[in-house]
Amino acid sequence: MSRVERWEHAVEWPLVVAAFAFLTAYAIPIVDPEVDPAVRDVCTTVLTVTWIAFALDYAVRLVLSDRRWAFVRSNVLDLAVIALPVLRPLRLLRLIALVAVLNRAGANSLRGRVVTYVIGATTLLVVCGALAVTEAERGHPGATIEDVGDGLWWAATTITTVGYGDRYPVTTTGRFVAAALMISGIALLGVVTATLASWLVERVTEAGEQERAATHAQVSALHDEVLLLRAELAALRTSGRTDDDPA
Amino acid sequence: MSRVERWEHAVEWPLVVAAFAFLTAYAIPIVDPEVDPAVRDVCTTVLTVTWIAFALDYAVRLVLSDRRWAFVRSNVLDLAVIALPVLRPLRLLRLIALVAVLNRAGANSLRGRVVTYVIGATTLLVVCGALAVTEAERGHPGATIEDVGDGLWWAATTITTVGYGDRYPVTTTGRFVAAALMISGIALLGVVTATLASWLVERVTEAGEQERAATHAQVSALHDEVLLLRAELAALRTSGRTDDDPA
Amino acid sequence: MSRVERWEHAVEWPLVVAAFAFLTAYAIPIVDPEVDPAVRDVCTTVLTVTWIAFALDYAVRLVLSDRRWAFVRSNVLDLAVIALPVLRPLRLLRLIALVAVLNRAGANSLRGRVVTYVIGATTLLVVCGALAVTEAERGHPGATIEDVGDGLWWAATTITTVGYGDRYPVTTTGRFVAAALMISGIALLGVVTATLASWLVERVTEAGEQERAATHAQVSALHDEVLLLRAELAALRTSGRTDDDPA
Amino acid sequence: MSRVERWEHAVEWPLVVAAFAFLTAYAIPIVDPEVDPAVRDVCTTVLTVTWIAFALDYAVRLVLSDRRWAFVRSNVLDLAVIALPVLRPLRLLRLIALVAVLNRAGANSLRGRVVTYVIGATTLLVVCGALAVTEAERGHPGATIEDVGDGLWWAATTITTVGYGDRYPVTTTGRFVAAALMISGIALLGVVTATLASWLVERVTEAGEQERAATHAQVSALHDEVLLLRAELAALRTSGRTDDDPA
Numbered sequence: 001m002s003r004v005e006r007w008e009h010a011v012e013w014p015l016v017v018a019a020f021a022f023l024t025a026y027a028i029p030i031v032d033p034e035v036d037p038a039v040r041d042v043c044t045t046v047l048t049v050t051w052i053a054f055a056l057d058y059a060v061r062l063v064l065s066d067r068r069w070a071f072v073r074s075n076v077l078d079l080a081v082i083a084l085p086v087l088r089p090l091r092l093l094r095l096i097a098l099v100a101v102l103n104r105a106g107a108n109s110l111r112g113r114v115v116t117y118v119i120g121a122t123t124l125l126v127v128c129g130a131l132a133v134t135e136a137e138r139g140h141p142g143a144t145i146e147d148v149g150d151g152l153w154w155a156a157t158t159i160t161t162v163g164y165g166d167r168y169p170v171t172t173t174g175r176f177v178a179a180a181l182m183i184s185g186i187a188l189l190g191v192v193t194a195t196l197a198s199w200l201v202e203r204v205t206e207a208g209e210q211e212r213a214a215t216h217a218q219v220s221a222l223h224d225e226v227l228l229l230r231a232e233l234a235a236l237r238t239s240g241r242t243d244d245d246p247a
Numbered sequence: 248m249s250r251v252e253r254w255e256h257a258v259e260w261p262l263v264v265a266a267f268a269f270l271t272a273y274a275i276p277i278v279d280p281e282v283d284p285a286v287r288d289v290c291t292t293v294l295t296v297t298w299i300a301f302a303l304d305y306a307v308r309l310v311l312s313d314r315r316w317a318f319v320r321s322n323v324l325d326l327a328v329i330a331l332p333v334l335r336p337l338r339l340l341r342l343i344a345l346v347a348v349l350n351r352a353g354a355n356s357l358r359g360r361v362v363t364y365v366i367g368a369t370t371l372l373v374v375c376g377a378l379a380v381t382e383a384e385r386g387h388p389g390a391t392i393e394d395v396g397d398g399l400w401w402a403a404t405t406i407t408t409v410g411y412g413d414r415y416p417v418t419t420t421g422r423f424v425a426a427a428l429m430i431s432g433i434a435l436l437g438v439v440t441a442t443l444a445s446w447l448v449e450r451v452t453e454a455g456e457q458e459r460a461a462t463h464a465q466v467s468a469l470h471d472e473v474l475l476l477r478a479e480l481a482a483l484r485t486s487g488r489t490d491d492d493p494a
Numbered sequence: 495m496s497r498v499e500r501w502e503h504a505v506e507w508p509l510v511v512a513a514f515a516f517l518t519a520y521a522i523p524i525v526d527p528e529v530d531p532a533v534r535d536v537c538t539t540v541l542t543v544t545w546i547a548f549a550l551d552y553a554v555r556l557v558l559s560d561r562r563w564a565f566v567r568s569n570v571l572d573l574a575v576i577a578l579p580v581l582r583p584l585r586l587l588r589l590i591a592l593v594a595v596l597n598r599a600g601a602n603s604l605r606g607r608v609v610t611y612v613i614g615a616t617t618l619l620v621v622c623g624a625l626a627v628t629e630a631e632r633g634h635p636g637a638t639i640e641d642v643g644d645g646l647w648w649a650a651t652t653i654t655t656v657g658y659g660d661r662y663p664v665t666t667t668g669r670f671v672a673a674a675l676m677i678s679g680i681a682l683l684g685v686v687t688a689t690l691a692s693w694l695v696e697r698v699t700e701a702g703e704q705e706r707a708a709t710h711a712q713v714s715a716l717h718d719e720v721l722l723l724r725a726e727l728a729a730l731r732t733s734g735r736t737d738d739d740p741a
Numbered sequence: 742m743s744r745v746e747r748w749e750h751a752v753e754w755p756l757v758v759a760a761f762a763f764l765t766a767y768a769i770p771i772v773d774p775e776v777d778p779a780v781r782d783v784c785t786t787v788l789t790v791t792w793i794a795f796a797l798d799y800a801v802r803l804v805l806s807d808r809r810w811a812f813v814r815s816n817v818l819d820l821a822v823i824a825l826p827v828l829r830p831l832r833l834l835r836l837i838a839l840v841a842v843l844n845r846a847g848a849n850s851l852r853g854r855v856v857t858y859v860i861g862a863t864t865l866l867v868v869c870g871a872l873a874v875t876e877a878e879r880g881h882p883g884a885t886i887e888d889v890g891d892g893l894w895w896a897a898t899t900i901t902t903v904g905y906g907d908r909y910p911v912t913t914t915g916r917f918v919a920a921a922l923m924i925s926g927i928a929l930l931g932v933v934t935a936t937l938a939s940w941l942v943e944r945v946t947e948a949g950e951q952e953r954a955a956t957h958a959q960v961s962a963l964h965d966e967v968l969l970l971r972a973e974l975a976a977l978r979t980s981g982r983t984d985d986d987p988a
Contacts, residue, residue, distance in 0.1 A: 110944055153422050160429035162410035163903035165659050175894050182901035186933055192433055194937035196441035197691060201448050201942050203357055215463045216956045218470060223959060225473045226966050229480065233970065236484050237977050400669050407676035409657035412906050439680055443688035444938060448695050450604055462710045465717060472720045476727065483731050647916050654923035656904035686927055690935035695942050697851055709957045712964060719967045723974065730978050 003064045011057055019094035022050040023128075026089070030135050031148045054091060055082050086173065089132040095124055111195055118191050122159065122184070129155040129181045136173035143170055159185040250311045258304055266341035269297040270375075273336070277382050278395045301338060302329050333420065336379040342371055358442055365438050369406065369431070376402040376428045383420035390417055406432040497558045505551055513588035516544040517622075520583070524629050525642045548585060549576050580667065583626040589618055605689055612685050616653065616678070623649040623675045630667035637664055653679040744805045752798055760835035763791040764869075767830070771876050772889045795832060796823050827914065830873040836865055852936055859932050863900065863925070870896040870922045877914035884911055900926040 025046035029035055035043075058078055065071040072079065081090045130151035137145040144167040145151050154167040158181045169175050272293035276282055282290075305325055312318040319326065328337045377398035384392040391414040392398050401414040405428045416422050519540035523529055529537075552572055559565040566573065575584045624645035631639040638661040639645050648661040652675045663669050766787035770776055776784075799819055806812040813820065822831045871892035878886040885908040886892050895908040899922045910916050 110941070114941070149419070156422075156426050156429060157410065158903060160408055160433055161655070161901055161903045162405060162408045162429055162432070163657070163898065163905045164410045164412035164415040165905035165907055166412055166415045168905040168907045172890070175897075179897050182897060182903050185903070186901055186930055189433055189436060189930060190934035190937045193437035193440045193444075193687065193934045194691075194941050196437045197444040197688075197934075197938040198941035198944075200357070200361070200441050200445035201695075202946070203445075205449070205452070205946070211459060211463055212952060212956070215459070215466055216952055216959075218463075218466050219956055219959050219963065222466065222470050222473060223963050223966065225470065225477065226963060226970065229473065229477050230966065230970050230973065232477065232480055232484070233973055233977065236480065237973070396666070403669075403673050403676060404657065407655055407680055408902070409652060409655045409676050409679070410904070411657045411659035411662040413659055413662045436680055436683060440684035440687045440691075440934065441938075443684045444691040444935075447604070447608070447688050447692035448942075450692075452696070452699070458706060458710055462706070462713055465710075465713050469713065469717050469720060472717065472724065476720065476724050479724065479727055479731070483727065643913070650916075650920050650923060651904065654902055654927055656899060656902045656923055656926070657906070658904045658909040659906035660909045683927055683930060687931040687934045687938075690931045691938040694851070694855070694935050694939035697939075699943070699946070705953060705957055709953070709960055712957075712960050716960065716964050716967060719964065719971065723967065723971050726971065726974055726978070730974065 002066075004061055007060055007064055015053065015057060015094055018050045018053045019092060021046050022091055023095065025050070026092075027131055027148075030131050033138065050091070051082070054094070058082055089128055089135075089177070092124065092128045111199060114191060114195050118188065118195075122188055125181060125184050126152065126155045126159055129158070129177055132177045133169055133174045136171045136177065137169055140171050144168060145174070155181055158182060159188060161185045161189070249313075251308055254307055254311055262300065262304060262341055265297045265300045266339060268293050269338055270342065272297070273339070274378055274395075277378050277385075280385065297338070298329070301341070305329055336375055336382075336424075339371065339375045358446060361438060361442050365435065365442075369435055372428060372431050373399065373402045373406055376405070376424055379424045380416055380421045383418045383424065384416055387418050391415060392421070402428055405429060406435060408432045408436070496560075498555055501554055501558055509547065509551060509588055512544045512547045513586060515540050516585055517589065519544070520586075521625055521642075524625050527632065544585070545576070548588070552576055583622055583629075583671075586618065586622045605693060608685060608689050612682065612689075616682055619675060619678050620646065620649045620653055623653070623671055626671045627663055627668045630665045630671065631663055634665050638662060639668070649675055652676060653682060655679045655683070743807075745802055748801055748805055756794065756798060756835055759791045759794045760833060762787050763832055764836065766791070767833075768872055768889075771872050774879065791832070792823070795835070799823055830869055830876075830918075833865065833869045852940060855932060855936050859929065859936075863929055866922060866925050867893065867896045867900055870899070870918055873918045874910055874915045877912045877918065878910055881912050885909060886915070896922055899923060900929060902926045902930070 025043040028043050029040055058075070061075070062068060062071055077090075081087045081093070130148055133145055133154060134148050134151035137143040137151075138147070145154055150167055154169075157164050157167075158178055161182070169178050272290040275290050276287050305322070308322070309315060309318055324337075328334045377395055380392055380401060381395050381398035384390040384398075385394070392401055397414055401416075404411050404414075405425055408429070416425050519537040522537050523534055552569070555569075556562060556565055571584075575581045575587070624642055627639055627648060628642050628645035631637040631645075632641070639648055644661055648663075651658050651661075652672055655676070663672050766784040769784050770781055799816070802816070803809060803812055818831075822828045822834070871889055874886055874895060875889050875892035878884040878892075879888070886895055891908055895910075898905050898908075899919055902923070910919050
């Protein structure tokens with residue numbers, strides 16, 4: 001395990017906790033825009049602290065890595081999320097790590113893990129998308145998404161590609177959030193279908209698998225048979241010589 | 248067969264009948280909101296009686312089961328459906344058991360059963376979704392779903408993820424019904440695609456299967472051949488000895 | 495080939511021609527509602543004649559079939575299409591037989607035929623759906639589909655499950671046409687995906703197929719080898735006896 | 742490599758550059774309709790020059806090909822794109838060749854190439870669809886797509902089959918662009934799902950593959966064993982004769 005991996009393992013849980021704190025502090029002023037100013041201040045502080053935590057994590061990983069340029073190039077999204085305030089909601093993606101952590105403790109089969117991941121990631125995407133779009137749209141002239149309830153409803157219609165059009169974003173930020181949800185929706189549909197298809201294919205080819213296993217067993221038996229044959233032949237050769245010798 | 252399984256087997260048909268009675272009693276006042284008060288009273292009675300039946304079934308299964316906490320945990324949806332009036336329409340899910348029962352008498356292949364299940368479950372979901380959304384929306388200010396015809400049309404556009412947006416729910420209950428239909432739509436699309444894909448994969452790999460079967464047969468033939476070889480060798484050994492003995 | 499099959503083979507092309515004539519006669523008054531009354535009369539006559547042709551075909555097949563009740567049960571859609579005027583547009587489904595006929599002359603691979611079928615059937619469905627919905631909607635209060643151009647555009651947004659909602663049916667007939675197109679859209683998506691998936695699965699498992707073929711060839715070679723071995727052993731036995739005899 | 746193939750290889754990069762120049766010259770007056778007339782003139786010149794380049798390429802390929810009628814028939818889309826001004830945006834399809842060129846230098850696996858192709862082709866389709874629809878719709882009475890921002894947003898909602906309906910084309914050209922994007926959306930969904938499904942199927946059948954490889958190795962070992970057996974038998978036969986000879 002390299003130094004970077006040891007660091008990542010050590011801060012996995014703290015960062016998930018930070019992401020949860022971030023989610024809460026991010027959500028409160030969006031859910032209730034007339035929240036008490038003191039609460040709003042606490043939220044702002046938590047957002048700043050978690051931002052520092054994510055920035056520190058990035059810096060430590062950069063310092064610890066052997067090939068720094070390769071690290072920067074392959075973690076360009078992490079850097080963008082930290083540096084650009086507009087990508088702030090993406091910090092919640094760290095919570096998907098939580099799904100991965102929970103997953104590790106859970107189901108073992110590939111498909112079991114795919115199912116857990118899909119449910120976890122979809123729920124997170126809908127919640128984060130709803131918060132981000134509500135923050136972007138509320139109060140904008142012509143906006144149809146005015147509170148988190150609207151945002152959640154809109155996020156659900158978007159990720160399932162239903163798209164009634166009773167609510168839709170009108171700001172550029174809101175439209176980027178929408179694009180992310182739409183792409184997730186395509187991926188969601190793909191993952192659900194692919195999981196079902198692979199299960200069906202497996203069930204249907206089970207008979208073939210059994211025959212293959214039978215062939216495998218039979219080839220093994222054949223191998224043993226041939227070894228016995230060779231042993232017998234060797235015995236014959238020796239006995240032939242022994243029989244001949246006294247003659 | 249455990250005691251719980253025997254109970255479930257025994258009440259399968261009675262509960263399907265109860266679910267049908269529930270569906271009818273639930274549908275009538277929604278389809279015709281100005282139905283005769285006497286009919287409405289009969290419907291209310293039927294709803295109460297079927298509710299008692301479902302509650303009794305849950306209680307008996309709980310009492311009969313060996314590990315009660317495990318039972319409560321793995322049947323939390325059943326409990327919620329009985330205890331929470333808002334989840335009342337979900338009692339109709341019991342009718343999906345009817346699809347399963349009909350299925351058992353029908354097609355044998357995995358895909359045949361998948362197809363029956365998809366058609367049955369989709370029809371039920373559209374009907375129940377239409378009833379539930381009409382009950383939730385009718386009379387609500389700004390509602391666009393005012394009768395069961397609208398509800399059925401809206402349910403069809405939702406489960407196929409078309410979502411014109413000429414009708415859409417505006418109440419929280421209606422939106423939850425919508426979310427259930429959307430998720431069903433994703434699942435429906437996934438199941439249809441996966442069934443087709445597994446059929447095509449099977450057809451395309453049929454040649455490979457035939458070759459595999461041929462390999463299997465040939466290995467069997469080879470095995471017989473080697474056994475014959477060994478028998479012949481044994482004969483040779485004996486004959487060698489017999490031939491030598493008199494010498 | 496049974497008598498029914500011989501009949502079906504003989505009338506295949508005539509019925510496709512009848513379906514084309516039906517399509518033309520059905521389309522003209524819908525495309526141009528202010529068509530010359532003489533043309534409209536010709537169209538009405540063609541519709542009647544093709545209706546008689548389809549009814550005759552059904553009657554002949556019923557008379558020729560050995561088990562008439564089984565025939566009626568398994569061709570209930572054909573009967574409904576002939577008997578119910580509201581299902582008239584479904585007579586165009588006969589044109590899908592044309593796709594099948596063209597197909598037979600074309601590509602041989604399973605996937606090639608699936609692709610031809612999907613393109614042919616989708617085009618037909620969009621055209622027929624557009625005609626049927628325009629006939630049902632035009633002139634209806636609140637209708638948004640007023641001519642065949644609108645109908646085609648609406649059919650395309652529906653079968654691809656996009657559903658903008660700028661045009662949507664408001665009549666019951668129109669909504670049934672929409673439901674048929676939506677279901678076709680789900681099937682279309684499923685078939686496209688499944689065809690691609692089976693192609694990818696085949697390409698990915700090609701290496702395995704080659705190995706399987708190699709195994710098959712090697713088992714064949716092994717079989718030959720063992721046969722040679724047995725021949726040699728037989729030769730040894732004979733030669734052993736021959737060698738011993740003079741001794 | 743035939744003469745046509747050598748030509749195509751030689752002009753691959755120049756044509757991609759021409760397509761990029763075309764894209765820029767096509768986009769500028771659409772993005773900024775009040776652009777300086779001098780810039781507009783440059784754009785018009787670039788469009789003419791690139792049109793000549795594409796027409797020349799088609800002519801040279803036609804002249805170089807051995808069977809000219811076959812060439813015309815199998816390149817009918819190329820001819821239409823050059824000859825019909827309305828299909829002008831399709832010249833950008835040449836940029837998909839760029840994706841293919843980039844791809845060749847990149848990932849080797851089939852799925853890696855599919856993923857690159859999907860991302861590249863989808864981005865190009867959204868950009869070109871947005872430009873084409875904006876050009877067609879802007880200024881049209883009742884149009885909802887008035888600038889490139891609206892066009893991009895509409896293209897994203899269309900290709901993902903979400904279709905809110907807040908923006909939709911009202912011109913015939915715009916509706917054809919929409920149909921192309923919808924079909925691409927179906928294909929996109931299909932490709933994403935199929936790629937995931939083939940990956941899952943491969944992972945799930947990996948165990949079977951390993952067993953197959955084991956069977957293959959075992960058959961090889963068996964073959965060696967039988968060859969040894971035959972050698973030993975040959976030795977026995979010789980030794981038998983040698984042993985007998987002195988007797």
